[in-house]
Structures are given as C-alpha cells and as structure tokens.
Amino acid sequence: MSAPGDIAAFEAERPRLKRLAYRMLGSVSEAEDAVQDAWLRWSRAGDEIAEPAAWLVRVTSRLCIDRMRAAKARREVYRGPWLPEPLIEELADDPLERAEDVSVAFLLALERLSPLERAVFLLHDVFDED
Template identity: 40%
Template sequence: MDGTDLLAERFEEHRAHLRSVAYRLLGSAGDADDAVQEAWIRASRAGTDGIENLGGWLTTIVARVSLNMLQSRRARREEPSDLVVRAGTIDGPEQEVELADSVGVALLVVLETLTPAERLAFVLHDLFALPYDEIAPIVNRTPEAARQLASRARRRVRGGSAAPDPARQREVVAAFLAASRGGDFAALLAVLDPEVVLRADAAAVASGATPEVRGAHAVAETFSGRARAARMALVDGAPGAVWLVGGEPRVVFRFALEGDRIVAVDLVADPETITLLSLTFPDELP
C-alpha cells in the first residue's frame, strides 16, 4: 500500500466526523459533502509528513474550506432560509434527514444569522470542543478574539441576550477612529475595554507595528493621534476599518466588541489574508 492509499484509508476513518463538522458549519448535506471532498483534495496534495494528530489536522482543513464557502455564500447574498429548508426537508435523502435531526433545524436557523467567523468559532468550540488556540488561525483572529466570537454566538444561540446592534457597533468603531485621529486620549479610553488586546500579524510587524499590546491605556497610547488615513468599513460584515493606498487595502483593522467596548483589535497586513476578507465601505452598502 503506497502513501496515497494509506492516507485515503485513514481519511475514510475520519470522514463521518469531518462531514458532521462541515454540516454543522454549512447547514446543507450537499455542501458538507463538497467540503469534505475539497478537504481530501487538499490533504492528498499536502501529504501527512510531520502530522501527529491527523484527525485534528483534517478538521482544520475542512473548517477552512467551510469558512470559505460561508464567506462566498455571504458575498453572493444567498438566502439562508433556502439552505435551512433544504437541510431539514423530509423529502430529502435519508442521510440528510438524519443529519438535520441530529443538529436540529432550530439551531440551524439561528446559526444562519451569525457571521461566518462567529458560526465557525461557536460550532468548533461548543460542539466539537476545539480549543480557541486552534480556532484562532482558522478565522485569522487572536485566541481572545475567537473567544469573543464564540461568546457572541453562544448568547444568540441560547437566547441569553439580544443580538448585537450593528448600528451601535458602527458608532463605537467610528468613535474610536475619530478619537484616534484627534488624539483624544479620554475618548479612546471610553470605548476600550480595560483588558483590550491589540495584535498585529507578521506583515504589520515587519512594517513597524508592535506584535501585541495589552490594556486600555497602552492601546490608547498606541492609537492616539494616528489612524488618520483609516477608512470606516465592514470587514466580513462586522464594523472595522481599512487603510487604503492607491485604492488598494494595505492594512485592515478588525474589531471585536462586547457591548459598547472594544475588547480586541487585529491589524491585518498580509496581502493573501486581506484577499480572503470581505470589505465593504459605507458608500457601497445597499
């Protein structure tokens, strides 16, 4: 048995689990099968040299594929209700009915209201016990920001609080940017959580950013009098900002909020990562 055959055999051992992960992320058995097939293609191309936890590695791959599919679906503005109905229909294939029963159509309906990153963080952590340290690189967030994504999703799934108000979140981010540009230290502190974390990716660090800054005072000092060229934007549907050079995004600011406070800021400057983000500016909104 050659390496490819061995990998195929081991992949089949994990197929049911991978399909379960993909289904809970995508809400459609057909899309789940497509995600698992794409995961197999990627795994077979990459090989398993140096992989100690094959199951975890394959879960990460299928999660990344599913996230891309969710983001593409969101960009096409595909109606989530169509997916939920298809996932729960009694006229569908037997396997799809079984999957829908195991997840619960009600849960699928709520999951469809989440952003792709919120959905992935919640499903992987709460349904499959994946640590936030492993979820963070999949959604291109810090572990703290991934925890906040799952926390917001969890409250909405459990009905513990109202969904975040997008308009209010935009107001908070706009206030942060205005305070940053104007050097208003007190106004910055007013919108920052005391334990806020600022993190920069490797590309941003190479351009002079500090890899990590913790605490409201330190983060406020970092931004005070800066961000003058940052433009308000929606980043994957959530309030954020973008620094444009010649009309092209050079740095993306991603914010995680709890209530009226910013709890995490991610600076993304890696060009490949930026191409994966959905960026919408206020004048482009419907």
C-alpha cells in the same frame, strides 16, 4: 502519526467532517464538496501530520468558512430567510452521535453568526475543541 494521503485515516474522519461541514453550510451537497476539497488537500500534504483528525477538522472548517463567505455575497440580493436543506439519514445508535444532531432551530441560530464565529462555536461546543 499518519502519512498524508493515508486513505484509512481520512475515511475514519469522513463522517465527522461531513457532519461539521453540513452544520456550517446547511447543505448536503456543499458539505460533501467541502469534504472532497479537504481530501484533495490531505492527499497533497507533503510532511507527516502529527494529529490527522485536528488537521482535517481545521482544513474542513476553513474551507467551509470560505464557502460561507462566498455564499453570503451571493445571498445579499436575496431577501427571504436562509433555511438549510434537511439532512435525512438514519439515527445513529451511538448516544454521542445522536447528541450531535442539530435541529433546524439551532441552524437558524447559527445563521446569525459570522462565518468565523460559527466555526469557533461549532468547534468548541459540538466537537470540544479549543
């Protein structure tokens, strides 16, 4: 078990959280903001958390859902297609991390899902969560 606020435990999950948030939000800066908000909640959690990774993924997902709902309200007046900003980073050497990379076509397909459906789909198919 990790104590809430344990920097090492959070930093170990940060890359995963950023990938999840980027896939949900389609924006690097929005993803970083969501992960930062998750850090703030992590640092304020009062009791010991049995599964830090699960707790952080859940919190980050919920923060992303909130951001997507707010963005949807702002985008309702915009008639053009929503396209995610490209994520430019070096390819990982780990084949599992490469398999997690998402194409723009996949992100466009995700756009058609509701925020809750998108979170469920990503958690189940990308992160093998129930």
